Amino acid sequence: MLNSVVAGLTSGGVYALLGLCVVLTYRLVAVVNFTMAAVGAMGAFVMVSLMDAGLGVWLALPLGVAAGAALSALLGAVLVRWFGDHDERTKAAVTVAVYVAVMAIGLRLFGGTTTGARRFPAPFDTPAFTVGGVVVPQSVLVSLAFAVLITVGVGLLLNRTLVGLRLQALSERPATAEVVGIPAPRLAVGVWAAIGAVTTLVILLVAPRLGGDFSTLGNLIATAFAVAMVGAFRSLPLTLAGGLVLGCLEGLSASLSAIQQYRGVVPFLVIVVLLWWRSRHEVWDTAHSR
C-alpha cells in the first residue's frame, strides 16, 4: 500500500502542477480554462512526433514547448480581442468549445487511446532512493520540486516585481489596469503563452506514466479542476497540497482491489464533495432569506 501511495505522490506532484496552471490562468486573466491540458498535450505530441521524425530530444523539446505556448497564446489573443468585455461564463464556454475542437484535432492527428499511445522519453524513471523498502523514483522528486518552484516562484513574481503587480492589477480590474497605462492585451497573451509552455512541460512529465495517448492526457483537465477547487481557484499553496492529496488518494485506491477499477472517479468525487462543502452556507443563507 505504501508503494501505491508513493506512486500516487508522483502523480500528485503533476496534478498539483496542473492545478496551479488552472489557478494561475484564473487569477491572472480571469478565465476558467478547459483547454489547458489539451493544449499541453498538443505541445507534447508535437515534441514526440518531431522525435519520431528523427529530431534530437534537445531540439524537439523547445519546439514542442513553443508549440504549446503558441497555441495557448492564440487562444488568449482570441479571448482578449473578441471576448474581452464578456463575463467569466462566456469565456469559460469559449474554452469548452476550443477544448472540443483541440481534442478532435488531436485525436485525428495523433490517434485514440488504443492506437495513438506514443513512447515519451522518461528520463526520471530511475530510482532516487528507497524508504522502508519502497523505491522512490526520481520523477517524484522532480514533479514535487517543479510544483514547489512554481508555487514559490509565482508568489515572488506577483508580489516582488512590477510585472507581477501589474498582473495582479490586470486580474482585479482589467479595464482600470488599461486606464492607468498597463498594456493589458500584451500582458494577458504573455500569461497565456507562459501557461501553455508550463502545461506542455507538465504533460511531458506525466505522459510516460499515463500511457502516452492524446485522449488520456487531454482529459487531465478534470483532475486539474479538482485540484484547483481545493485551492478555491485562488490559493497556490492549497492547490499544491490538493494535488498531493489527490495523487495519494488515487494511489491508495489503486492498491485496494475492491475499488481499483474505479480510481479514475476520485477527482470527480473530490469536485462533488468540495462543491457541496462550499455551497453549504448558500443553502443556509437562502433558507434564512425566505
Add this chain to the structure above:
Amino acid sequence: MTAPVLSLRGVGVNRREVPVVHDVSLDVAPGAVTVVLGANGAGKTTLMDGIAGLAPVTSGTVQLDGRPIGKLPTYRRAQAGLGYVEQARTVFRTLTVEQNLLVAGGDLGKVYDLFPELGNRRGLQAGHLSGGEQQMLALGRTLVSGPKVVLIDEMSLGLAPVVVRRLMDAVGDLVGLGIAVLLIEQFANLALDIGTHAYVLRKGRVVHDGPCAELRGRSERLHEFYFGLPPAPVAAAAESETR
C-alpha cells in the same frame, strides 16, 4: 484662446451596441477645469469612456495635443497623457496604496505631496481605505504618469461634503500643476465654482456650451438644459425659498 489640449469633433459613442452619445464637440483648455453637466442618463460617463477608450467611438475625432487618439487602445491613450478617474473609486483593492501607484509607474513623491494622508498609509491594502482616501488614491494614481489631461467622473459619489471639498481642492492643485481637467460632477454648483467652461448634455447631445459663470447660481437654467423644460412653478418656488 490657447490651443485645446483635448479636442472632440462630432463624436458619437456606443454603449453595448446602442448609440448613446451623438455628435459631441468640445474643447478642454490647458491648465483649466472644463465641466460636463447633465441629468442621469444624459451620456456623460459614456462620453468619458469613449474618450478614454473604454467604449467605442463610432464617429468623429478625438485629439490629444493635436494628435488623433480615437483609434488607440486604452493603455496607449493613457501613455499618451490621458488620465481617467473612473466612477465608483476604482482602486486595486488587493494591492497596497504604494503598489497602486507603482503599477501606474513614474513619480510617487508628487502624489504624497498632494495627498499626505496617502503617504501615511502607503503599506495598507487599498480595499481598507475609507471612501475618500480611495478617491484620493484614484486621483493620485493618474498623476504619477504625468498626464496632460485628467478626466474625472463623479468624484463626489457617496462621500461626505467635507471630503468632497478636500477633493475639489486637489483638483484645483492639478490645475496649478498645468494639467487640464474634464470634470463630471453631480454637485453642479461645486463644479461650476472651480470650472471655467461648461457643457451641458441632454440625451447624448450638447445642448449648452458656455462659460461656467453664466450658469453659477442659476439652477432654473440648468434645469431647463437638463430636461428641456422650465422648472415647475411649485418646485421653483420651493427652490427659491431654500436659497
